[in-house]
Amino acid sequence: MPAPRLIDLQLVTQLDSVTGQTDDQLGMVASTGAVITAEQIRRWCGSPGVTVTVRPVIDLNQPAVTDSYVPTARIREQVRLTHPTCIFPWCSRPSAKCDLDHIVVFNAGGPTITDNLAPLCRRHHRLKTFHGWRYRRTGSTDFEWVSPSGEIFRRHGPLSFPAGTDPITPAIGSTPLPTIPGATSLPPPRRRRRPDRPPAADPEPPRF
Structure with missing residues (x-):
């Protein structure tokens, strides 16, 4: 029987949401930005086999x-x-x-x-x-x-x-393309009815 797969789930919330001192706080799944309730956080943290590590929240308004x-x-x-x-x-x-x-x-x-x-x-x-x-x-x-x-x-x-x-899609001959520091210049844009959708992500990144 294969060993159970380890899942690392990072949640951002108030400590009161985990301890049960309040029910009106919301949290977020860090990897997706999905909003979750305090009840859901407590249910996950209280599941068998779960290890909870509490770390201080990083201030996103203070660049490192x-x-x-x-x-x-x-x-x-x-x-x-x-x-x-x-x-x-x-x-x-x-x-x-x-x-x-x-x-x-x-x-x-x-x-x-x-x-x-x-x-x-x-x-x-x-x-x-x-x-x-x-x-x-x-x-x-x-x-x-x-x-x-x-x-x-x-x-x-x-x-x-x-x-x-x-x-x-910028009109030909209208406002110039934005200047981006550190980037190389590009050829003039071709006339198109609508922009092409950019390529999607690879299923998995290459290993090298």
């Missing part, structure tokens, strides 16, 4: 920084709590399975700080690095992407309303 290219464990957790999924248009791969990308590249002066890092699944990280896709951060959880042919996609994160992705 390091001089190193590689983010610290605290920075990684802060970024992944801020962005539960890959921030490429329409991608929903959990950020815990994503690379952390420097929005302004490190070699161009981009710091390793929470505000300059974003989770990208391996496929979309490659599109950004090698295939001409560019993006910039436009809000706390909002991003604007530009495809190699000039289409613009606005990705709204879980803290925005409504969340999701808006495809926006």
Whole structure:
């Protein structure tokens, strides 16, 4: 009989929700952003075989920084709590399975700080690095992407309303494409009736 699979579930809530001192608190599943009730949290924490580890909440409003290219464990957790999924248009791969990308590249002066890092699944990280896709951060959880042919996609994160992705095709000869620090220039956009939907995430990232 195979051993039971270990599940690591990170919940964000008030301690009172776990101890039963209050029922009016809500919590969140860190990997998905899903809202859960205090009763559900207590039921999960009280299940047989469950080990509960209590850690202080990381302040998402206070960016963490390091001089190193590689983010610290605290920075990684802060970024992944801020962005539960890959921030490429329409991608929903959990950020815990994503690379952390420097929005302004490190070699161009981009710091390793929470505000300059974003989770990208391996496929979309490659599109950004090698295939001409560019993006910039436009809000706390909002991003604007530009495809190699000039289409613009606005990705709204879980803290925005409504969340999701808006495809926006710029008119030829209208406002110029946004300038993104640390990115290479792109050719002029082609005329299209509507933007193509970006590629979806790979089922699993390659191993290398």
